[in-house]
Amino acid sequence: MTDDGSEPEGRPLGRRAFFALVGAGLSSLAWGGSALDLASKSTLIVPEPLRAAIPVGQGWRIYAVNPPYPRFDPLGWRLRIEGLVARPQTLTYAELLALPQADQTSDFHCVTGWSVEGVRWRGVRFADLLAAAAPLPAARALAFVSAERPYVDTLTLGQALAPDAMLAHAMDDRPLTRPHGAPARVVMPRMYGYKGVKWLERIVVTDRVADGFWEQRGYDRDAWVGGSNGL
Amino acid sequence: MTATRGSAARMVSDGPRVVRFGRTERTLHWVHASSFLAMFATGLVLYLPLLAQVLSDRPLMKALHLVAATVWLTALALIALLGNRRALRRTRRDLERFTADDLRWLRRQPAPQGRFNAGQKAHASVQAALAVLFTVSGALLWLGERNTDFRLPGTIALHDVAMFAGGALVAGHIVMAFATRPALEGMLHGTVPADWAAENHAKWTPAPPAPHAPAGIVRIALAITVATAGLTGALLLAGDALG
Numbered sequence: 260m261t262d263d264g265s266e267p268e269g270r271p272l273g274r275r276a277f278f279a280l281v282g283a284g285l286s287s288l289a290w291g292g293s294a295l296d297l298a299s300k301s302t303l304i305v306p307e308p309l310r311a312a313i314p315v316g317q318g319w320r321i322y323a324v325n326p327p328y329p330r331f332d333p334l335g336w337r338l339r340i341e342g343l344v345a346r347p348q349t350l351t352y353a354e355l356l357a358l359p360q361a362d363q364t365s366d367f368h369c370v371t372g373w374s375v376e377g378v379r380w381r382g383v384r385f386a387d388l389l390a391a392a393a394p395l396p397a398a399r400a401l402a403f404v405s406a407e408r409p410y411v412d413t414l415t416l417g418q419a420l421a422p423d424a425m426l427a428h429a430m431d432d433r434p435l436t437r438p439h440g441a442p443a444r445v446v447m448p449r450m451y452g453y454k455g456v457k458w459l460e461r462i463v464v465t466d467r468v469a470d471g472f473w474e475q476r477g478y479d480r481d482a483w484v485g486g487s488n489g490l
Numbered sequence: 491m492t493a494t495r496g497s498a499a500r501m502v503s504d505g506p507r508v509v510r511f512g513r514t515e516r517t518l519h520w521v522h523a524s525s526f527l528a529m530f531a532t533g534l535v536l537y538l539p540l541l542a543q544v545l546s547d548r549p550l551m552k553a554l555h556l557v558a559a560t561v562w563l564t565a566l567a568l569i570a571l572l573g574n575r576r577a578l579r580r581t582r583r584d585l586e587r588f589t590a591d592d593l594r595w596l597r598r599q600p601a602p603q604g605r606f607n608a609g610q611k612a613h614a615s616v617q618a619a620l621a622v623l624f625t626v627s628g629a630l631l632w633l634g635e636r637n638t639d640f641r642l643p644g645t646i647a648l649h650d651v652a653m654f655a656g657g658a659l660v661a662g663h664i665v666m667a668f669a670t671r672p673a674l675e676g677m678l679h680g681t682v683p684a685d686w687a688a689e690n691h692a693k694w695t696p697a698p699p700a701p702h703a704p705a706g707i708v709r710i711a712l713a714i715t716v717a718t719a720g721l722t723g724a725l726l727l728a729g730d731a732l733g
Contacts, residue, residue, distance in 0.1 A: 295651070
């Protein structure tokens with residue numbers, strides 16, 4: 260019966276569709292990530308810049324500010340360490356791999372809401388990386404310059420010396436791939452991913468910490484996971 | 491059926507008109523529409539790196555997104571509490587019930603339609619479900635920033651897919667609205683030309699507007715509580731996001 264006393268006509272298919280959609284949608288909280296991931300794998304034929312512009316899928320979402328991604332040339336690549344150091348360094352890829360190596364498994368959190376748990380990283384702790392360059396007493400911060408212009412981000416020396424911060428060159432037991440920043444990227448698990456500069460080519464030791472690419476665009480410099488960017 | 495899709499555009503007449511939407515339904519529609527557009531625009535900036543670089547104020551975009559979400563949910567609750575509930579119930583019933591004619595219409599066979607055609611009914615059901623899914627996944631995203639344990643595997647996928655689906659539906663809806671001027675007038679002013687209604691919604695007998703039983707003291711008290719809570723929440727979220 261209805262308000263005006265007439266029998267309603269038809270069947271409540273719209274209401275059923277509503278409940279079915281809500282149910283399917285809520286259940287997708289468990290499976291939707293992997294389903295979208297599969298779907299996004301089937302879009303690999305789409306040009307890289309477009310895929311970078313419209314992120315889909317769970318797990319890694321590759322953001323680039325100036326696609327296409329920089330290309331890694333194993334012979335020509337150099338990592339320069341300069342600024343407030345006693346002995347500026349220029350490392351080849353082989354020299355980076357020859358430094359003391361560290362392994363860790365840590366979670367990766369992006370400020371836009373996605374996370375990848377249990378990523379296996381292999382790389383060099385910043386203490387070992389900076390040892391030969393010998394930062395001067397005035398050194399307070401590191402600026403990480405990417406080959407992807409104009410991306411740059413910074414950490415204080417204290418943050419960079421965190422026991423789980425490193426310059427990684429391998430992820431999940433394979434050398435870093437091009438989308439993940441080959442050949443080397445910053446890993447700082449306690450902060451959101453935009454602090455993890457990819458395609459690193461230069462580290463400048465400075466006496467004060469400066470704003471990185473996204474910080475100049477309103478994001479927090481101290482990008483603590485669970486404690487920054489509007490919490 | 492085809493008349494609704496296009497040829498009706500130039501049928502606007504000065505003749506007699508019939509009431510299709512009361513004030514409550516129109517308020518509900520425009521609150522929902524403007525909130526959706528506000529959240530869609532700010533959400534795209536939060537989602538697309540390219541836009542984030544151009545508009546470049548994440549805290550502001552996030553504050554606007556969260557305030558729009560809070561104002562939207564508060565306004566929906568206020569409309570449910572203070573609006574013409576009989577009219578809302580009648581509209582819901584008109585939207586959610588499908589007749590044999592509706593199913594024929596969906597198969598693109600000529601079939602007389604009621605107050606809403608089957609496409610409009612389907613659209614409303616999907617949009618209502620999307621509203622629920624946006625709210626749940628959005629709340630989970632907000633919680634996931636506080637504690638990453640709340641980052642469920644499908645939260646982002648659900649919010650994104652809902653955004654793509656909602657965006658496509660709304661785009662189609664806007665195109666249809668401008669292609670069907672009498673229908674657009676109905677949502678703007680409440681009335682549609684009687685001859686247009688007779689042709690496109692032949693099974694609809696425009697009933698006099700359902701009488702509006704004013705809200706009692708309990709519902710007014712509830713509404714004041716909801717409005718206060720919503721306003722406080724919006725201010726807290728804005729302050730939070732803007733740091």
